[in-house]
Amino acid sequence: MLERTVVCWNGTPAAEAALEWALRRSRDAGESVEVFDVIERALFEGDAGALERVSTQEEQRLAERMDELSTTHPGAVEASALLVGDPVEVLSEQTQPDTLVVAGTSRRAGPRVRYGWSLGARLATVAAGPVAVVPIETSDAAKTRSGVVVGIDGSEIARRALDFAAAEAAILQQPLTVVHCWREPLADEPLIVPDEQFVDSQQLVRQELLDEQVRIVRDARPGLEVRSVLLRQNPIAGLRVQSEHAFMLVVGSRRLTGWKRTWLGSVSHGLLLDLAAPTVVVGPEAS
Numbered sequence: 001m002l003e004r005t006v007v008c009w010n011g012t013p014a015a016e017a018a019l020e021w022a023l024r025r026s027r028d029a030g031e032s033v034e035v036f037d038v039i040e041r042a043l044f045e046g047d048a049g050a051l052e053r054v055s056t057q058e059e060q061r062l063a064e065r066m067d068e069l070s071t072t073h074p075g076a077v078e079a080s081a082l083l084v085g086d087p088v089e090v091l092s093e094q095t096q097p098d099t100l101v102v103a104g105t106s107r108r109a110g111p112r113v114r115y116g117w118s119l120g121a122r123l124a125t126v127a128a129g130p131v132a133v134v135p136i137e138t139s140d141a142a143k144t145r146s147g148v149v150v151g152i153d154g155s156e157i158a159r160r161a162l163d164f165a166a167a168e169a170a171i172l173q174q175p176l177t178v179v180h181c182w183r184e185p186l187a188d189e190p191l192i193v194p195d196e197q198f199v200d201s202q203q204l205v206r207q208e209l210l211d212e213q214v215r216i217v218r219d220a221r222p223g224l225e226v227r228s229v230l231l232r233q234n235p236i237a238g239l240r241v242q243s244e245h246a247f248m249l250v251v252g253s254r255r256l257t258g259w260k261r262t263w264l265g266s267v268s269h270g271l272l273l274d275l276a277a278p279t280v281v282v283g284p285e286a287s
Helices: 013-029 048-072 087-092 119-126 139-143 156-172 196-220 235-242 258-262 266-273
Strands: 004-008 033-040 077-085 099-105 131-135 148-152 176-181 226-231 248-252 279-282
Touching: 004 013, 004 087, 004 119, 013 033, 013 099, 013 131, 013 139, 013 156, 033 048, 033 087, 048 077, 077 087, 087 119, 099 119, 119 131, 119 266, 148 156, 148 235, 156 176, 156 196, 156 248, 156 279, 176 196, 176 235, 196 226, 226 235, 235 266, 248 266, 266 279
Parallel strands: 004 033, 004 099, 033 077, 099 131, 148 176, 148 248, 176 226, 248 279
Antiparallel strands: 131 279
16 A cells, blocks of 8 residues: 655656646545655756756745645645755655655657656666656646556566556546456467467466456455456557556566666556556565
């Protein structure tokens, strides 16, 4: 169960999107948020005077925004602070299994709407708890989002993601959609036609896996509305479509150590590169 929600804020449209999403979640959950603004020290290396001036200006801007929120969202912000350092390092220190860290991300131009290695995506690789990455969108579009979607694949990490998603759906009083995507071996080989009997047997096995996970959730949370979706397609594409209008998409990540810690895993990485919804990455530390 989450005990804290920390929002990364710096006054940009991306940060405002993250803040608004976190405020809606905290309102529905009956909780409050903490707001952290981080000045990147490396940008002012060798110029202490400039760092001091920017810090003063940023403190004023943060104070003004918090004053606004005390009027529009009374009691929603528990604490706020201006910090100096490497944003990923500073914010990762705030992460714990019971702490949700929320970060925004900017749109990038290109053949597709790409978000690249944003602050949120980088945080998700090193965090000790769940990280939500929120895309920029219109206020009206954000307000119409509803439901929690989670992707599962039968792994332990996916089970933890499912537990997190079910808890969020329950506390937010929103329906939960459990999605399992699968593809037969060599599905990308155009010259190989899979045996129909083999495909049917795999479909049955996958359906049984999905049904069992849904049964566990329903037994643990009898009042929760749960639906299941089995898709024979790429999990990134399938989850993007299923979560297009969702308030939250939840995915698991192994969060490797050492030099591999820059990897999230192919599915979570792909979803963060092409966000369709506010996406929470849950690691192996989830309780």
